[in-house]
Amino acid sequence: MEKEKGLLIVLSGPAGVGKGTVCSALRKHDTNIQYSVSATTRAPRKGEVDGVNYFFKSREQFEAMIEKEELLEWAEYVGNYYGTPIQYVRDTIDSGKDIILEIEVQGALKVRERFPEGVFIFLMPPSLAELRSRIVGRGTETEEVINKRMNVAKEEIEMMKKYDYVVENDEVELAVERIKAIVIAEHCKRERLIEKYHQLVEVE
């Protein structure tokens, strides 16, 4: 019988929303979630360990990984490659462990194409929620300020559409609790469990 697989959890959201802070805070909680390790061509910094902080690769090695489609997603920043090795993600999930990937929006959308069964969480800036209550509220802002905020909100909503969950990052610990709750709930989803039990009763 097939073992229950782990989940790929993708935490993403607009620049500056606090993905890194939330992820670091989550690490301090007692969860069984593993953290994805990226591959990079940048040189290791002092204290960084290969296979722990990053998988350090040469440009040739990294380009070979791109060629062989061994990366869930990749990007180039300031002359260096960064990417997520698909094998590490698959091995973790197959071992029954959950793995979290913290990534910007473009990368997340690429991961969704390769891994639609992942759990995609959009970390939302509190400004969008604030905006809501402000606009509903007293209406003392100038038209220009309101229009600017509306445009930002519209762009963020377009991004939200591609995700399963939206978590407001109003307070880091509250955001962490919501993410933990999503992981627990996803493990209770009937469609994830029923296959397992079907196999059980059909093995006779």
Added chain:
Amino acid sequence: MEKEKGLLIVLSGPAGVGKGTVCSALRKHDTNIQYSVSATTRAPRKGEVDGVNYFFKSREQFEAMIEKEELLEWAEYVGNYYGTPIQYVRDTIDSGKDIILEIEVQGALKVRERFPEGVFIFLMPPSLAELRSRIVGRGTETEEVINKRMNVAKEEIEMMKKYDYVVENDEVELAVERIKAIVIAEHCKRERLIEKYHQLVEVE
């Protein structure tokens, strides 16, 4: 703009699984979940308050509610009617509060027809999970015992199919934590939130 609605949470499962115990334990936790109040034709017991423990009704009143489709579901036990007034559920949800309904499987399936947007949780007896590990395990049971367990498991799986979530009741407090997590996660679901934000940016 539309206010964010509460959730209807339906907690159900086979007889004897411990729905009442889990619901009572959940009540002791600090949640914002309200508990559904049933209508009944049975006489109030000492200390029971109308509108708190039950809505006490005459047979004529109850039959009029059935006639007018004012009940989400109803059943007759030992000569008395029991049912869930739809208005109480709708009022609670419209006020932005979550409401939980603890109910047997047949009733839950009727609720699903009227209220498909509800969150349906199947409380699973740990025996089904135990069964799994036993069958996978050493295989020392007689064929008769295995067949009997298989049949029970098959019936339970058929019921599970109609639910959104499956929560194992291995320990009451663990089951309560899973239910709380499901409620938090459901409030973070993109499809529940996006409509609200769409309305926000389109009001101009």
